[in-house]
Amino acid sequence: MLKKIEQVLHAAGVPTGPIDQYLAALYARIAQINDGSVATYIPELAKVDPGLFGIAIATVDGKVYTAGDSEHEFTIQSISKAFIYGHVLDQYGREAVLKHVGVEPTGEAFNSIVLDEVANRPFNPMVNSGAMAAAEIIKGETTEERIANMLDVLSRYAGRSLSVDEDVFRSEQATGHRNRAIAYMMLNSGMIHSSPESILDIYFRQCAVKVTCRDLALMAASLANDGINPKTGATALPRDYVHDVLTVMNSCGMYNFAGQWSYEVGMPAKSGVGGGIIAVIPGQVGIGVFSPPLDRHGHSVRGVRVCREISETFGLHVFRNHTYTGTVVRRELYGNVVRSKRLRTAEERKVLDEQGAKICLIEVQGGLFFGSAERLLRRIDELAAEAEYLILDLRRVHEVDQAARRLIMELIDWLAERKRRLLFTHVTTEGPLAPLHAMLKERFGNLSEVLFEHRDTALEWCEKQLITNASIGRDLTKFSLGALRVFNGLTSDELKIIETAVRPLVFEKGQTIVKEGDEARLFFVIARGTATVSLRIRKDDEERVVRVASLGPGLSFGEMALLDGGKRSADVIADERVVCYGFSVEHLREIGRQHPHVFTVILGNMMRDFSERLRHANDEIRALEG
Ligand code: GLU
Numbered sequence: 127m128l129k130k131i132e133q134v135l136h137a138a139g140v141p142t143g144p145i146d147q148y149l150a151a152l153y154a155r156i157a158q159i160n161d162g163s164v165a166t167y168i169p170e171l172a173k174v175d176p177g178l179f180g181i182a183i184a185t186v187d188g189k190v191y192t193a194g195d196s197e198h199e200f201t202i203q204s205i206s207k208a209f210i211y212g213h214v215l216d217q218y219g220r221e222a223v224l225k226h227v228g229v230e231p232t233g234e235a236f237n238s239i240v241l242d243e244v245a246n247r248p249f250n251p252m253v254n255s256g257a258m259a260a261a262e263i264i265k266g267e268t269t270e271e272r273i274a275n276m277l278d279v280l281s282r283y284a285g286r287s288l289s290v291d292e293d294v295f296r297s298e299q300a301t302g303h304r305n306r307a308i309a310y311m312m313l314n315s316g317m318i319h320s321s322p323e324s325i326l327d328i329y330f331r332q333c334a335v336k337v338t339c340r341d342l343a344l345m346a347a348s349l350a351n352d353g354i355n356p357k358t359g360a361t362a363l364p365r366d367y368v369h370d371v372l373t374v375m376n377s378c379g380m381y382n383f384a385g386q387w388s389y390e391v392g393m394p395a396k397s398g399v400g401g402g403i404i405a406v407i408p409g410q411v412g413i414g415v416f417s418p419p420l421d422r423h424g425h426s427v428r429g430v431r432v433c434r435e436i437s438e439t440f441g442l443h444v445f446r447n448h449t450y451t452g453t454v455v456r457r458e459l460y461g462n463v464v465r466s467k468r469l470r471t472a473e474e475r476k477v478l479d480e481q482g483a484k485i486c487l488i489e490v491q492g493g494l495f496f497g498s499a500e501r502l503l504r505r506i507d508e509l510a511a512e513a514e515y516l517i518l519d520l521r522r523v524h525e526v527d528q529a530a531r532r533l534i535m536e537l538i539d540w541l542a543e544r545k546r547r548l549l550f551t552h553v554t555t556e557g558p559l560a561p562l563h564a565m566l567k568e569r570f571g572n573l574s575e576v577l578f579e580h581r582d583t584a585l586e587w588c589e590k591q592l593i594t595n596a597s598i599g600r601d602l603t604k605f606s607l608g609a610l611r612v613f614n615g616l617t618s619d620e621l622k623i624i625e626t627a628v629r630p631l632v633f634e635k636g637q638t639i640v641k642e643g644d645e646a647r648l649f650f651v652i653a654r655g656t657a658t659v660s661l662r663i664r665k666d667d668e669e670r671v672v673r674v675a676s677l678g679p680g681l682s683f684g685e686m687a688l689l690d691g692g693k694r695s696a697d698v699i700a701d702e703r704v705v706c707y708g709f710s711v712e713h714l715r716e717i718g719r720q721h722p723h724v725f726t727v728i729l730g731n732m733m734r735d736f737s738e739r740l741r742h743a744n745d746e747i748r749a750l751e752g
Contacts, residue, residue: 162419162427170297182343203398346412392443403429461485499530655704
């Protein structure tokens with residue numbers, strides 16, 4: 127409904143958001159400019175209404191903002207050259223195409239007859255001669271097939287099926303003798319090999335393809351979006367060639383105005399004598415402008431002004447630095463303060479208090495490319511002086527490019543030599559970090575000790591290493607009751623009384639030991655194996671399971687039942703075969719009635735345990751919030 131209203135308002139020219147509002151104001155301002163004159167050398171172009179004016183901006187996720195005559199069709203003219211150049215690069219590869227056409231700016235007009243006689247090729251694909259050399263090698267058995275291929279390329283960029291304006295085509299075919307002369311000169315010097323007429327047949331049609339300003343914005347946005355049309359998701363040009371096209375657009379796209387354009391506007395761009403201009407801000411947006419009156423260089427007067435203003439207002443010059451690499455490390459946390467959800471015995475906690483600083487968790491944020499990855503590496507190198515286990519939490523990283531992946535591999539080797547472990551979280555087989563996953567897989571084969579789903583599991587693994595190295599991971603199958611914290615301080619006679627309340631229990635992997643909501647009759651001490659405590663959270667008819675803790679040998683659970691005799695507050699499920707001792711709550715209470723001292727000691731131990739956990743939780747909150 128809201129969308130409908132927006133559409134109606136928009137159709138009526140009423141701005142419906144801040145960008146629309148900006149565009150509407152820009153449009154109104156630039157519409158005051160009446161300089162320039164429409165191209166007349168192609169007679170059909172002279173018929174256009176010079177007052178037509180449209181602006182469109184398309185983002186790399188497919189949102190299109192428009193102002194003015196953005197749906198009016200006109201001929202694409204030279205703007206097509208950029209896309210056809212990309213197409214032949216894709217078809218033949220860089221090296222082969224360079225034999226046909228160079229990449230040097232001419233400093234001359236679009237229809238200049240100057241050719242690179244030393245290399246025997248036109249200077250670049252943005253001037254007519256170079257575009258004809260590119261048009262010559264568009265593949266196809268017949269002219270029809272080649273025309274169809276050319277239309278197909280342009281249509282993929284626009285995201286809709288484009289067609290040729292036959293009147294404009296015929297008009298240029300009948301009068302385009304200068305282009306004819308250029309083609310014959312190229313034939314004469316062996317720069318092209320087929321008949322000039324057959325090449326012009328394609329070239330003039332390619333120039334006469336009808337587009338709207340909105341199409342142009344989407345075509346430019348496809349280049350901004352690594353060659354992928356942001357609306358349809360179709361690949362218009364493989365990523366590897368996008369920067370080639372943009373480079374040539376940047377140096378040659380605006381002909382003998384290219385240097386000044388680059389200086390003032392700083393966006394790879396291409397103009398056409400039909401009055402269109404595209405400009406590309408890589409990774410961000412594509413701009414399309416249409417206004418027929420041209421300046422002396424053959425560029426739309428209003429089009430140039432629109433691009434210049436947008437560039438200035440939003441600071442979009444490509445050489446303006448948008449990436450600050452300093453914020454790549456969001457936070458560093460240490461294992462003596464921040465712990466996994468694994469509940470630990472007092473001895474284990476002591477090890478982690480003393481040695482936990484050997485675990486360093488680094489929260490990384492943003493994109494990892496050469497500059498930011500280098501920063502990160504330098505920091506990790508510093509941290510590795512003390513820390514032995516370095517966990518890279520990549521949850522907030524949206525990209526790890528080729529350079530960063532390369533650097534990470536170097537880092538792994540460097541750290542391995544220094545007996546340091548680097549672990550990663552949130553690196554999945556799908557999504558933007560998939561290439562990093564593939565690289566790690568190739569390097570390690572088995573990723574179970576390298577990649578972890580969450581930081582919690584990574585922390586738990588590192589804690590286990592510290593605890594095992596401190597050699598306190600004892601076999602507790604035959605533990606004495608007195609060694610359990612909860613029974614600390616009881617005399618041997620008192621412990622004997624307790625023993626009468628014990629029941630040995632075995633649970634297989636996946637079995638529920640305790641179920642939320644059940645009557646609490648037993649409290650447990652784990653002798654062997656680990657179990658997970660989880661909460662079932664229900665919201666809008668959906669149930670989610672949240673892991674709140676994990677328990678191992680020597681740890682007790684369910685003791686809250688001793689205090690309040692209530693119901694189970696969470697599920698406890700065996701991660702593997704679990705051997706534990708169950709103490710009947712009823713029985714212990716009974717003992718308590720007859721031997722009050724026993725009960726007081728047990729409760730005292732429990733309170734001490736709770737308060738320790740609480741203190742630790744406070745430290746952790748301080749570290750996380752600080
Ligand atoms: N079809 C036009 C020509 O070859 C294109 C020139 C342009 O748009 O700059 O003259």
